[in-house]
Amino acid sequence: MNYEPFKPAFGLSNRHFQTLYSALFVKDVYIKTEIEQFELDDGDFLECYWHNRDKTNQEKPIVVLFHGLAGSYKSAYIQGIMQALGHEGFSVVLMHFRGCADKQNRLPRAYHSGDTDDAKLLFAHLQKSYPNVTLFAVGYSLGGNMLLKMLGEFGNSSPLTAAVSVSAPMQLEVVANQMNRGFSKFYQAYLLEDLKKSLLQKYKLHDMKSFINIDEDSVKKLKIFWEFDDAYTAPIHGFNSAKDYYAKSSAKQFLNNIQTDTLIIQALDDPFMTPEVLPNDGEYSHKVELEIHAHGGHVGFVGGTFLNPKFYLEERIISYFKQFI
Numbered sequence: 001m002n003y004e005p006f007k008p009a010f011g012l013s014n015r016h017f018q019t020l021y022s023a024l025f026v027k028d029v030y031i032k033t034e035i036e037q038f039e040l041d042d043g044d045f046l047e048c049y050w051h052n053r054d055k056t057n058q059e060k061p062i063v064v065l066f067h068g069l070a071g072s073y074k075s076a077y078i079q080g081i082m083q084a085l086g087h088e089g090f091s092v093v094l095m096h097f098r099g100c101a102d103k104q105n106r107l108p109r110a111y112h113s114g115d116t117d118d119a120k121l122l123f124a125h126l127q128k129s130y131p132n133v134t135l136f137a138v139g140y141s142l143g144g145n146m147l148l149k150m151l152g153e154f155g156n157s158s159p160l161t162a163a164v165s166v167s168a169p170m171q172l173e174v175v176a177n178q179m180n181r182g183f184s185k186f187y188q189a190y191l192l193e194d195l196k197k198s199l200l201q202k203y204k205l206h207d208m209k210s211f212i213n214i215d216e217d218s219v220k221k222l223k224i225f226w227e228f229d230d231a232y233t234a235p236i237h238g239f240n241s242a243k244d245y246y247a248k249s250s251a252k253q254f255l256n257n258i259q260t261d262t263l264i265i266q267a268l269d270d271p272f273m274t275p276e277v278l279p280n281d282g283e284y285s286h287k288v289e290l291e292i293h294a295h296g297g298h299v300g301f302v303g304g305t306f307l308n309p310k311f312y313l314e315e316r317i318i319s320y321f322k323q324f325i
Helices: 015-025 074-087 117-129 143-159 174-176 184-202 209-213 216-220 225-236 242-249 251-257 312-323
Strands: 036-039 046-049 062-066 090-097 135-140 162-167 260-268 289-294 301-303 308-309
Touching: 015 074, 036 090, 046 074, 046 117, 062 074, 062 117, 062 143, 074 090, 074 135, 074 301, 090 117, 117 135, 117 143, 135 289, 143 162, 143 251, 162 184, 162 312, 174 242, 174 301, 184 216, 184 225, 209 225, 216 225, 225 242, 260 308, 260 312, 308 312
Parallel strands: 062 090, 062 135, 135 162, 162 260, 260 289
Antiparallel strands: 036 046, 046 090, 301 308
C-alpha cells in the first residue's frame, strides 16, 4: 500500500452519511466558467464547461472531468474538484454527457455508462487544439466506468498521460441489483426521477413511442433501473436488452487492456455496489493502481470534521496528477 487510508470525519463513518454529506451540507461554490458547445458528428452536441482556461498558454495541463449519472456542473463533487484543480494551476473542462447541462440535446438518444464515442471525439479535438498539452481525466461513478472502458479501448494509443476513476460501477448488473436492495432503493428512486423527467421532455420534441414503443404513462411507471434500461437505454442505444447493455458496457472486462497510468479509488462500503464489482489480481494491467478503502461511501470520502470537512478525493487526485508533470 503506497497511500494513506482514508479516515472519515468523526460521526460520518456511515456509508450513507459519506454519500449524502456533500449534497446536503456543502454550499454551491461559484466557479467562473467558459461554456463551449462541442458539435458531434451525428448532429448532436455536448456542453463543455471550462475553468481556468488560458488560450495563450499552450502548455498548461488540462484535466477533463466526467460526471456521474444525472450529474452536472451543479454537483458538489464537480464544483469541488474544479476549484481545487484550478487553484493548482490546471485547466479544467467538464464534459457534460448529452442533455445533462442546461440544454436538452437534439436527438432522441441520451448517454449511457459505456458510451465512449463522444469522449473520444472530445480528446481528438483537444489534441488538435492543444498539441503540446498534457491531458488528464477524472471520471466519477458512471463517468468513471466510461473512462475506464475508454482507456481499455485506447490501449497503447491513449492521448492521456494519466487518469483517475472514482466509485465506478465496473460491473453494471451487480450495481443494478444492489440498487434495488434496502436503503439503496432511495438512491435508485432519486436518480430514476431525474432520468424519467429528462426522457419525458423528449416526448415533446420527438415521436418517442416510435423509437422505444412505450408511451409517457408507461415511462412514469418505471420503478427500477432494470425497467428503465430495458425500456429506453438499451433500445435507443442499440442494445438488445438491459442485460446486454450491462454486459457490454461494464468496465471491469477492459481493465487488462489499459496502458495509461490509472488510479482507481473505491470504497468497500459504497451503497451503490458490492465488492463483487472490484477486479481481482490478474484482472487489471500493471498500469492500474487499485486503491480500496474501508470507508468513503459513493463519491464521498469526507474527512476532517463535520463543520470543517476535508475532501480526500480532491487532495488525492491532485497529488496523483502532480507526479506526471
